[in-house]
Amino acid sequence: MARERAGDGSALRPVRGWQALWRGVFGTEHAGARWDVEVDYLDWDEKVHLYRDGVQERVQRGTSSFTLDDGARLEVAWSLLGLRRVHLVRPDGTAAQLVPAPGTAERWRADLDRDxxxxxxxxxxxxxxxxxxxxxxxxxxxxxxxxxxxxxxxxxxxxxxxxxxxxxxxxxxxxxxxxxxxxxxxxxxxx
Known part of the structure; x- marks a missing residue:
């Protein structure tokens, strides 16, 4: 598991314009809070930023697993060209993929698939x-x-x-x- 450190309390910024080429943001609602994961694909350290209700709470590097208050986990795994996995794993073991944020390239691809x-x-x-x-x-x-x-x-x-x-x-x-x-x-x- 990746080493975790406290976040800096910064606010999650929306993905705008050209940022879609290097930023990925994925989110979900869980246990009364909004959880978002942000990655920068050009970051050699592969930092994964976790936001709770829009405020940076924790940071890990590389393949990451953030344990939430109720025992659920937000799991993030990198691939050569992006992410291979970004899921919420509930305490009962069921998993759900996080939803790409508006403005991201992943959202564009998901919208193309839908439309x-x-x-x-x-x-x-x-x-x-x-x-x-x-x-x-x-x-x-x-x-x-x-x-x-x-x-x-x-x-x-x-x-x-x-x-x-x-x-x-x-x-x-x-x-x-x-x-x-x-x-x-x-x-x-x-x-």
Whole structure:
């Protein structure tokens, strides 16, 4: 579990404009209070700020679990491109995902899923396909590069793409991973 320290009592600011690119805020109502979790995706320390009724109460780093007064926990787990989990786990063991705050990129993605479900499903399928293709093509190429550089083993990739195709595939894989992160979808192999 992450080491916890007291918050500074600052107020939770709404996410505005370009902040959606690097700030995530998720919240829920529980036990008569409003609980919000704020993260800065560009923070190398991976600080997770917990707010109670809009006032910063506690801070942890990395994968975090904040225990609330009634024994419930707010759990936050990071992935490479965002969060893989941000849930309220009640004392009875049931869990519910926190809701992304207005103005966040995660909220935009959730609203797209609600308002345009067909487009959302197509985007999700395309993300999965791109990540799978990148995994199948680029991992063997990396293994081949490792073999050439270190000389520790002998390996030749079955498919080697030229840079003119490899670079766009890498960019597409990054965007696909970002799309999955915005939906809080995580798979150990793809992400």
């Amino acid at each position: 345009r479900p067909t487009l959302s499903r197509r985007l999700a399928a395309a993300s999965w396909a791109v990540l799978t293709l990148a995994l199948l093509v680029q991992v063997p190429q990396l293994l081949e590069l490792g073999a050439r550089v270190t000389g520790w083993y002998d390996f030749t990739a079955p498919v080697t793409l030229p840079a003119s195709l490899n670079t766009p595939l890498s960019v597409a894989a990054l965007l696909a991973g970002l799309e999955r992160a915005l939906r809080l979808r995580y798979h150990w192999l793809l992400d």
